[in-house]
Amino acid sequence: MSKKKESLFSTKNRKLITDPLNDNNPVTTQVLGICSALAITVQLKPAVVMAISVIVVMSVANVVVSLMRNLIPSRIRIIVQLVVIASLVILVDQVLRAFVYDVSKELSVFVGLIITNCIIMGRLEAFALGNKPWKSFLDGLGNAFGYGWILIAVAFFRELLGAGTLYGYPVLEKLGLYELGYANNGMMILPPMALVTVGIIIWIQRMKNRDLIES
Amino acid sequence: MQELVNIFIKSIFIDNMIFAYFLGMCSYLAVSKTVKTSVGMGFAVIFVLAFTIPINYLLENYVLKQGALVWLSDSFADIDLSFLSFIMFIAVIASMVQLVEMIVEKFSPSLYGSLGIFLPLIAVNCAILGGSLFMQERAYNSIVEATVFGLGSGVGWFLAIVAIAAIREKIRYSLVPGPLRGLGITFIITGLMGIAFMSFMGIKL
Numbered sequence: 001m002s003k004k005k006e007s008l009f010s011t012k013n014r015k016l017i018t019d020p021l022n023d024n025n026p027v028t029t030q031v032l033g034i035c036s037a038l039a040i041t042v043q044l045k046p047a048v049v050m051a052i053s054v055i056v057v058m059s060v061a062n063v064v065v066s067l068m069r070n071l072i073p074s075r076i077r078i079i080v081q082l083v084v085i086a087s088l089v090i091l092v093d094q095v096l097r098a099f100v101y102d103v104s105k106e107l108s109v110f111v112g113l114i115i116t117n118c119i120i121m122g123r124l125e126a127f128a129l130g131n132k133p134w135k136s137f138l139d140g141l142g143n144a145f146g147y148g149w150i151l152i153a154v155a156f157f158r159e160l161l162g163a164g165t166l167y168g169y170p171v172l173e174k175l176g177l178y179e180l181g182y183a184n185n186g187m188m189i190l191p192p193m194a195l196v197t198v199g200i201i202i203w204i205q206r207m208k209n210r211d212l213i214e215s
Numbered sequence: 216m217q218e219l220v221n222i223f224i225k226s227i228f229i230d231n232m233i234f235a236y237f238l239g240m241c242s243y244l245a246v247s248k249t250v251k252t253s254v255g256m257g258f259a260v261i262f263v264l265a266f267t268i269p270i271n272y273l274l275e276n277y278v279l280k281q282g283a284l285v286w287l288s289d290s291f292a293d294i295d296l297s298f299l300s301f302i303m304f305i306a307v308i309a310s311m312v313q314l315v316e317m318i319v320e321k322f323s324p325s326l327y328g329s330l331g332i333f334l335p336l337i338a339v340n341c342a343i344l345g346g347s348l349f350m351q352e353r354a355y356n357s358i359v360e361a362t363v364f365g366l367g368s369g370v371g372w373f374l375a376i377v378a379i380a381a382i383r384e385k386i387r388y389s390l391v392p393g394p395l396r397g398l399g400i401t402f403i404i405t406g407l408m409g410i411a412f413m414s415f416m417g418i419k420l
Contacts, residue, residue, distance in 0.1 A: 028398070031241065031244050031245065031398060032241060033241070034237065034240035034241055034244065035237050035238055035239065035240045035241060035341040035345075038237040038240070039236055039237045039238075078309065078335070078338060078339075079306075079309050082305050082306075082309055082338075082339075083302065083305075083306075086301050086302040086305050087302065089301055090298060090299070090301055090302060093298075093301070094298060109345055109348035109349060109352060112300075112301050112304075112344065112348050113238070113341050113344060113345055113348070115301055115305055115344060116305070116339050116340065116341040116343075116344045116345075117341070118241040118339060118341075121339050190409075190410070190413065191234075191235060191236075191237070191409060191413075192234070192405075192406040192407070192408075192409030192410045192413065193406065194237070194406075195237075195402045195403065195405050195406035195409060196402070196403050196406040196407075198402050199395070199399045199400070199401075199402030199403040199406065200399075200403075202394075202395075202398055202399040202402065203392075203394050203395050203399045204394075205394075206393070206394035206395075206399065207394045210393075210394075213393045213394055213396060
């Protein structure tokens with residue numbers, strides 16, 4: 001052990017967390033995990049629960065797969081990864097059912113769909129299979145946060161503009177906007193508007209960072 | 216018979232996997248650059264959905280559901296294994312995809328060549344697992360209904376990906392603002408198509 005150990009929060013490790021938040025965002029740049037990002041963003045509450053679930057599943061799955069990375073034969077790695085993810089998702093699902101039953105009903109099949117959320121498989125394949133546990137943990141955390149903030153941003157606008165509430169609290173009513181003749185835009189609640197909202201987020205992000213523009 | 220036709224139409228248009236539930240978006244966005252590849256992917260999805268949903272239906276009704284094990288012995292009536300459904304469904308899907316891949320490779324090498332890498336990709340397509348989970352949630356009455364539902368969902372997904380691929384081929388000649396080019400505009404177009412598909416929602420079947 002003569003080599004100096006890399007510190008836990010070296011610049012390189014910190015980049016693993018900060019990169020996916022913006023320039024290398026899993027949703028807007030890597031195009032992973034779109035399925036669930038759209039369907040559960042009508043209100044903030046399910047979006048927050050979903051984001052937390054994905055953060056838990058992803059960081060743990062990354063560590064587990066990274067620990068086993070030298071044991072998994074590459075031919076059956078997809079099935080091994082799916083089993084790891086599926087067991088974690090079952091845990092999350094049971095916890096949600098026990099403590100926040102109403103939200104779990106609202107998320108319906110989408111908790112189960114974390115299993116096939118490409119974001120998790122994608123990061124396992126691309127990162128955890130080739131890196132040490134601590135780095136994989138940071139990578140999982142970073143990507144899950146990057147996914148989470150997009151989810152919450154979309155839900156924020158959809159709930160605010162569509163229903164005039166935030167986290168169930170009637171913000172616009174308290175501000176007295178309705179008396180001035182403001183009306184909710186019911187269209188924001190419809191599923192297609194989630195796509196348009198993400199499209200606009202991508203637009204803004206690429207306007208700020210011209211390197212990401214596709215030719 | 217009429218019931219079956221209703222389920223078929225409903226799963227294609229009203230409950231379209233992509234426009235109503237956003238399932239399978241990842242491969243939908245990744246593979247829709249040209250019409251040719253998207254047709255291959257669409258067929259592969261129809262194929263796998265039509266096989267996995269009936270199998271998972273049998274699993275659900277004879278193994279997982281509460282009281283489903285009664286056919287083995289009356290004393291199993293209280294057992295509820297439904298918490299295992301995620302892991303069982305995904306195992307069925309992964310092995311079915313593997314099986315379908317081998318069968319297609321053996322009996323139709325030309326089809327195998329054209330589907331290529333899309334077959335293994337399907338194992339992680341949310342539309343497939345989503346189909347099985349919706350089947351579980353909606354509790355269809357018979358295996359025929361479940362199969363028709365699977366087939367219909369696959370056809371709906373096929374229509375969606377071929378349509379967006381055709382639009383993307385054409386839009387390459389249009390002047391789209393730089394930052395929107397590629398991914399951004401595809402999202403917005405899909406949103407607009409989703410709004411169009413919502414007009415089916417009022418239809419009561």
